[in-house]
Amino acid sequence: HAQARYTFVVEETPYTRLCNDNTILTVNGQFPGPTLYVNKGDTIIVDVINNANYNITLHWHGVSQPRNPWSDGPEWITQCPIQPGANFTQTIIFSNEEGTLWWHAHSDWARATVHGIVVIYPENGNSYPFPKPDVEVPIILGEWWKSNIYDVYDESLRTGGDPNISDAYMINGQPGDLYPCSSPGTFMLNVDYGLTYLLRIINAVVQDIHFFAVANHSLTVVGSDASYTKPFTSDYITISPGQTIDVLLYADQKPDYYYMAAKTYASVFNASFDNTTTTAIIQYNGNYTPSSTPSFPNLPFYNDTNASVNFTGRLRSLADVNHPVDVPTNITHEFFYTLSVNAFPCPNSSCAGINGTRLSSSVNNISFVYPSIDILEAYYNSINGVFGTQFPDFPPLVFNYTAQNLPLEFEIPRRATEVRVLDYNSTIELVFQGTNLLAGADHPMHLHGFSFYVVGWGLGNFDKDKDPLNYNLVDPPLQNTIAVPINGWTTIRFKANNPGVWFMHCHLDRHMSWGMNTVFIVRNGNASNARLLPPPSMPPC
Numbered sequence: 202h203a204q205a206r207y208t209f210v211v212e213e214t215p216y217t218r219l220c221n222d223n224t225i226l227t228v229n230g231q232f233p234g235p236t237l238y239v240n241k242g243d244t245i246i247v248d249v250i251n252n253a254n255y256n257i258t259l260h261w262h263g264v265s266q267p268r269n270p271w272s273d274g275p276e277w278i279t280q281c282p283i284q285p286g287a288n289f290t291q292t293i294i295f296s297n298e299e300g301t302l303w304w305h306a307h308s309d310w311a312r313a314t315v316h317g318i319v320v321i322y323p324e325n326g327n328s329y330p331f332p333k334p335d336v337e338v339p340i341i342l343g344e345w346w347k348s349n350i351y352d353v354y355d356e357s358l359r360t361g362g363d364p365n366i367s368d369a370y371m372i373n374g375q376p377g378d379l380y381p382c383s384s385p386g387t388f389m390l391n392v393d394y395g396l397t398y399l400l401r402i403i404n405a406v407v408q409d410i411h412f413f414a415v416a417n418h419s420l421t422v423v424g425s426d427a428s429y430t431k432p433f434t435s436d437y438i439t440i441s442p443g444q445t446i447d448v449l450l451y452a453d454q455k456p457d458y459y460y461m462a463a464k465t466y467a468s469v470f471n472a473s474f475d476n477t478t479t480t481a482i483i484q485y486n487g488n489y490t491p492s493s494t495p496s497f498p499n500l501p502f503y504n505d506t507n508a509s510v511n512f513t514g515r516l517r518s519l520a521d522v523n524h525p526v527d528v529p530t531n532i533t534h535e536f537f538y539t540l541s542v543n544a545f546p547c548p549n550s551s552c553a554g555i556n557g558t559r560l561s562s563s564v565n566n567i568s569f570v571y572p573s574i575d576i577l578e579a580y581y582n583s584i585n586g587v588f589g590t591q592f593p594d595f596p597p598l599v600f601n602y603t604a605q606n607l608p609l610e611f612e613i614p615r616r617a618t619e620v621r622v623l624d625y626n627s628t629i630e631l632v633f634q635g636t637n638l639l640a641g642a643d644h645p646m647h648l649h650g651f652s653f654y655v656v657g658w659g660l661g662n663f664d665k666d667k668d669p670l671n672y673n674l675v676d677p678p679l680q681n682t683i684a685v686p687i688n689g690w691t692t693i694r695f696k697a698n699n700p701g702v703w704f705m706h707c708h709l710d711r712h713m714s715w716g717m718n719t720v721f722i723v724r725n726g727n728a729s730n731a732r733l734l735p736p737p738s739m740p741p742c
């Protein structure tokens with residue numbers, strides 16, 4: 202297997218969008234950042250050099266990093282941040298995944314501009330489980346802020362309210378011509394009639410799930426989160442922050458110009474809602490007279506929860522001889538984790554959240570607090586007092602999760618750094634239950650270190666007697682990020698076969714910053730495996 206080495210210099214770079222000059226954090230001056238191409242089975246080395254004035258860490262989203270949590274990247278979980286002027290060499294092991302993933306900053310909200318695609322080809326000699334596309338096209342959904350993203354972040358934490366929204370969504374770094382002062386840069390995909398295009402789509406947006414569609418062209422979904430899916434055709438896709446979806450697009454329509462477009466799916470109207478639409482253009486090559494304006498795709502309405510969950514519910518693993526499913530069936534641990542947006546009282550009701558409270562969020566009513574030494578180092582070196590190991594298996598209070606207007610005592614979470622320790626090879630079933638404490642929301646939950654099988658989901662309260670009867674143990678999709686529907690539930694299963702310290706959190710960054718996070722520590726099953734040793738120089742705390 203190849204062992205390539207890359208240098209990623211994090212730096213502040215001038216960029217202009219919407220006629221607004223700004224300085225943003227980039228890797229190697231590129232925005233979106235550099236694309237990495239690897240084959241399944243490769244290991245790469247990335248020398249991260251921090252030439253910016255901010256602390257930084259980089260994460261390889263969806264890469265399981267077997268026995269190698271040291272290079273996973275979330276700040277205060279597996280490492281301390283790389284300080285300005287410092288550097289850190291990360292080793293990334295692509296052992297299980299195949300398809301599309303991405304890398305992004307995992308410190309504050311730096312991932313808003315510090316992100317890029319990872320394309321993972323099959324091992325040499327293997328091919329895709331679908332006819333080889335003629336052309337592959339990365340599509341990154343991102344955002345432009347006229348202000349500095351650190352100011353947006355700081356202000357929201359200081360006031361305790363919802364963060365300001367971005368000024369535009371973008372496709373491949375360009376807002377598209379529906380935004381003022383943006384048309385010259387609109388991303389254009391020139392296609393030849395008759396060819397097949399593989400779009401590798403990544404949602405790198407900070408706070409929103411998106412709908413995406415292409416006018417007059419249906420999309421054939423063939424993969425998600427670097428796992429192949431049974432092909433199915435849809436007029437639109439729903440894609441969560443963190444998630445990747447691979448689709449085939451057949452250039453089989455009348456030669457013309459067509460819009461591709463993406464906009465927010467927002468189940469509730471809140472301060473982070475943005476009704477604007479980002480566009481790019483598909484242009485057929487050849488001699489023809491184009492329509493005066495390109496046709497526009499039908500995107501579901503912004504709050505169409507059925508459109509959102511129906512799409513996600515169609516994802517299925519291939520489950521064939523070459524891509525068998527391996528869903529754990531002997532479950533050793535059952536967990537039930539509630540996901541809540543809560544409120545903290547503020548002195549004199551002086552904060553910008555609802556009724557003068559400070560917005561907060563929690564898992565099983567614990568709002569995660571980052572420690573000041575990373576949990577991996579504390580665990581490895583047995584440093585006491587950094588984290589507790591009493592994360593509850595179930596919420597402390599049982600109630601009607603999706604009812605509204607519950608008493609305030611349900612809403613005030615405990616702030617703590619509690620983790621759950623798992624024995625090596627234990628088999629986990631975890632039900633995520635969204636609550637309606639302050640407000641319901643869809644929560645794209647992401648687990649580091651593993652992909653998990655999504656065996657069931659539904660709207661409303663989980664019914665422990667009935668719902669498990671409908672679990673799909675035959676061809677459930679294998680994901681690293683799954684949107685738990687608003688006031689609904691989702692059940693995942695995975696085997697704790699990857700020793701290390703692994704973060705799990707909502708991939709809406711405001712919810713992450715408010716505490717919708719937790720950590721699994723998976724014990725070492727084989728002490729002789731050297732991978733668990735830290736590399737020679739971890740960034741100091």
Ligand code: C2O
Nearest residue numbers: 260262275443647
């Ligand atoms: Cu995409 Cu914890 O991250």
Ligand code: CU
Nearest residue numbers: 644707709712
């Ligand atoms: Cu969330």
